[in-house]
Amino acid sequence: MASSPTIYDVSRLSGVSTATVSRTFSEPDRVKESTRRKVYDAAAVLNYSPNAIARAMARQRTDRIAYIICKKGATILDEFYAGICEGIMRAANRAEHQLLVSTAEDWRLTVSAAESKQIEGVILGGTAEPALISEFQARKVAVVLVNNRVAGAELPSVVADEASGVEQVIGHLAARGHKKIAMLAGRVNAYVMSERYHAFVDGMRSCGLEVSPASIRMCEANVESTEAAAEELLRSAEERPTALFCINDVAAAGAYKAARRLGLRIPQDLAVVGFDDSSICPLLEPELTSVHVDCRRMGELCVERLTALLHGEKDIELLSTVPTELIVRRST
Amino acid sequence: MASSPTIYDVSRLSGVSTATVSRTFSEPDRVKESTRRKVYDAAAVLNYSPNAIARAMARQRTDRIAYIICKKGATILDEFYAGICEGIMRAANRAEHQLLVSTAEDWRLTVSAAESKQIEGVILGGTAEPALISEFQARKVAVVLVNNRVAGAELPSVVADEASGVEQVIGHLAARGHKKIAMLAGRVNAYVMSERYHAFVDGMRSCGLEVSPASIRMCEANVESTEAAAEELLRSAEERPTALFCINDVAAAGAYKAARRLGLRIPQDLAVVGFDDSSICPLLEPELTSVHVDCRRMGELCVERLTALLHGEKDIELLSTVPTELIVRRST
DNA sequence: CTTAATCATGTAAGCGGTTACAAAATCAAG
DNA sequence: CTTGATTTTGTAACCGCTTACATGATTAAG
Numbered sequence: 001m002a003s004s005p006t007i008y009d010v011s012r013l014s015g016v017s018t019a020t021v022s023r024t025f026s027e028p029d030r031v032k033e034s035t036r037r038k039v040y041d042a043a044a045v046l047n048y049s050p051n052a053i054a055r056a057m058a059r060q061r062t063d064r065i066a067y068i069i070c071k072k073g074a075t076i077l078d079e080f081y082a083g084i085c086e087g088i089m090r091a092a093n094r095a096e097h098q099l100l101v102s103t104a105e106d107w108r109l110t111v112s113a114a115e116s117k118q119i120e121g122v123i124l125g126g127t128a129e130p131a132l133i134s135e136f137q138a139r140k141v142a143v144v145l146v147n148n149r150v151a152g153a154e155l156p157s158v159v160a161d162e163a164s165g166v167e168q169v170i171g172h173l174a175a176r177g178h179k180k181i182a183m184l185a186g187r188v189n190a191y192v193m194s195e196r197y198h199a200f201v202d203g204m205r206s207c208g209l210e211v212s213p214a215s216i217r218m219c220e221a222n223v224e225s226t227e228a229a230a231e232e233l234l235r236s237a238e239e240r241p242t243a244l245f246c247i248n249d250v251a252a253a254g255a256y257k258a259a260r261r262l263g264l265r266i267p268q269d270l271a272v273v274g275f276d277d278s279s280i281c282p283l284l285e286p287e288l289t290s291v292h293v294d295c296r297r298m299g300e301l302c303v304e305r306l307t308a309l310l311h312g313e314k315d316i317e318l319l320s321t322v323p324t325e326l327i328v329r330r331s332t
Numbered sequence: 333m334a335s336s337p338t339i340y341d342v343s344r345l346s347g348v349s350t351a352t353v354s355r356t357f358s359e360p361d362r363v364k365e366s367t368r369r370k371v372y373d374a375a376a377v378l379n380y381s382p383n384a385i386a387r388a389m390a391r392q393r394t395d396r397i398a399y400i401i402c403k404k405g406a407t408i409l410d411e412f413y414a415g416i417c418e419g420i421m422r423a424a425n426r427a428e429h430q431l432l433v434s435t436a437e438d439w440r441l442t443v444s445a446a447e448s449k450q451i452e453g454v455i456l457g458g459t460a461e462p463a464l465i466s467e468f469q470a471r472k473v474a475v476v477l478v479n480n481r482v483a484g485a486e487l488p489s490v491v492a493d494e495a496s497g498v499e500q501v502i503g504h505l506a507a508r509g510h511k512k513i514a515m516l517a518g519r520v521n522a523y524v525m526s527e528r529y530h531a532f533v534d535g536m537r538s539c540g541l542e543v544s545p546a547s548i549r550m551c552e553a554n555v556e557s558t559e560a561a562a563e564e565l566l567r568s569a570e571e572r573p574t575a576l577f578c579i580n581d582v583a584a585a586g587a588y589k590a591a592r593r594l595g596l597r598i599p600q601d602l603a604v605v606g607f608d609d610s611s612i613c614p615l616l617e618p619e620l621t622s623v624h625v626d627c628r629r630m631g632e633l634c635v636e637r638l639t640a641l642l643h644g645e646k647d648i649e650l651l652s653t654v655p656t657e658l659i660v661r662r663s664t
Numbered sequence: 665c666t667t668a669a670t671c672a673t674g675t676a677a678g679c680g681g682t683t684a685c686a687a688a689a690t691c692a693a694g
Numbered sequence: 695c696t697t698g699a700t701t702t703t704g705t706a707a708c709c710g711c712t713t714a715c716a717t718g719a720t721t722a723a724g
């Protein structure tokens with residue numbers, strides 16, 4: 001760290017007061033053109049740049065936000081949350097926010113860490129514990145949810161347009177003549193799960209297709225579990241579904257395996273659709289049709305909402321929805 | 333943020349001086365048991381926790397580090413770098429470091445951001461520009477490299493034991509009777525590329541196997557490119573290789589596609605091995621044999637090295653290697 | 665019971681900025 | 695050339711914590 005030049009050094013060298021130097025850097029318009037030049041020159045000579053810590057201290061404002069991923073097990077490794085993180089990073093950078101990233105292993109710890117680190121706003125990704133949320137609110141930390149909603153709480157949420165995504169899927173399959181469409185509903189996240197589930201049921205109904213209870217299978221969101229569930233589903237004699245809508249791409253990979261084991265060809269015997277359009281889609285064979293979710297955009301929106309909250313703006317949109325788009329590939 | 337309680341409030345309520353309160357929180361042993369209790373009690377009543385910013389200001393030490401991913405295009409979305417990030421996050425948390433994550437789109441910006449944000453140490457992931465590194469060094473910011481090495485620079489590097497991983501691959505294939513082993517060398521990262529390449533050549537030699545120039549194909553590290561390259565490689569009549577060592581798992585997925593197109597069965601007609609043991613391995617059909625790299629551990633080691641540097645320790649290990657392990661699955 | 669050494673605590677001066685307030689400079693109009 | 699309004703600059707008091715140094719309390723040794 002050595003001893004970097006301070007505002008005093010710049011003040012001395014440029015011959016103006018420290019107040020003026022300070023103003024030159026934080027509100028350049030409030031200082032006369034000629035002095036501004038002098039200050040900039042001196043700063044350049046000294047290689048000075050303002051100390052963000054001292055500034056935060058004096059301003060009583062840190063411009064610091066955090067992104068906390070609330071999901072057991074996977075964290076930033078989850079491609080979806082990483083995509084959101086990416087968007088948050090970019091936007092935070094532009095808005096000159098400092099970004100701290102962490103996971104919510106233990107919400108007590110998380111809160112106290114946030115407290116001592118003087119975080120002003122927090123973006124909670126995934127299924128945030130209500131206790132965590134209210135703890136933040138009690139401490140006047142601005143909160144934005146992403147990929148989640150909490151009924152009643154007056155919190156801005158950023159989500160994907162799950163309903164539209166699911167509709168597109170069903171529309172696409174129906175247009176291809178599929179009537180028996182089943183759903184493989186891996187348990188990913190309470191909010192997402194529920195959205196996609198209801199959208200599926202509604203979508204089927206509005207297309208005049210039947211939803212038998214047997215056509216929806218719940219399971220864990222890993223390959224083994226989804227493979228087993230898919231196999232059961234495809235085996236259930238009666239009338240084997242001709243298309244399978246999977247709650248996410250990993251579940252679809254499980255379905256692929258089950259299909260292969262049962263000797264079903266994709267897409268001839270069975271159409272498969274995933275969700276998220278993650279990087280595995282083009283790697284699978286055949287390439288997987290999936291619903292694209294612009295998670296970077298979601299991250300950016302989070303920062304926008306948070307910034308609005310921090311600026312005390314009124315009438316902040318409480319629900320921001322990012323469009324989804326079906327990417328048709330060779331699995332349908 | 334409201335106005336949180338300060339050390340003065342605690343001082344007043346507990347009846348001791350601010351200095352004692354401060355000591356109670358930063359060096360509890362230097363204060364008598366009974367007063368310590370009083371202070372803790374008062375702090376609990378007020379719900380006080382020390383302000384990290386003020387502390388950093390007074391101590392002239394921020395305990396703040398950054399992880400900068402130096403890779404065009406992909407960033408935290410790259411599973412490998414995300415894994416490292418995960419490890420860094422955990423370790424930084426334990427060491428009570430604040431962690432800032434960013435990408436090095438433009439190294440000038442990156443440096444100046446780091447400067448004003450008072451970062452004490454930085455972990456550079458991937459191929460860091462030499463200019464970036466020396467700029468940090470000039471500013472007395474501790475630097476640790478991960479997944480990269482720079483000749484001559486006296487910087488701690490954390491890498492995976494690529495050589496051993498490649499050896500295990502070749503040993504495994506040789507033991508299964510493969511003689512014609514080819515390499516699909518997608519360009520991932522200068523350091524990694526070069527390590528795996530040389531390890532391949534050396535490993536083949538030491539197993540007494542021949543490396544023809546035609547048996548190594550270079551290409552970009554995406555599916556399309558690797559698929560095309562693999563197809564060419566497998567078509568080159570002469571003597572078709574019976575095993576394919578791919579520089580990473582994505583490249584292996586490309587090889588899968590090429591094999592399928594050519595009607596080659598995996599593993600009967602062609603064995604395929606990847607590298608990184610990423611989450612796609614168990615999703616592919618057949619499941620992909622790959623070299624596991626413990627990237628979380630790499631992240632943790634980075635923080636350990638960085639902490640050592642910051643503590644001014646001497647004799648810091650300049651090269652830390654994380655073991656790799658071949659995970660045999662059904663593709664070989 | 666001193667005296668010196670040790671331990672525990674208090675006083676107050678920073679750390680590097682910001683900003684309320686006051687003073688000085690500049691400008692426009694009479 | 696005044697006068698008042700406006701712009702620009704300076705002075706100095708914080709922001710919340712740490713820590714060098716001084717002081718008071720305690721303990722061990724003589």
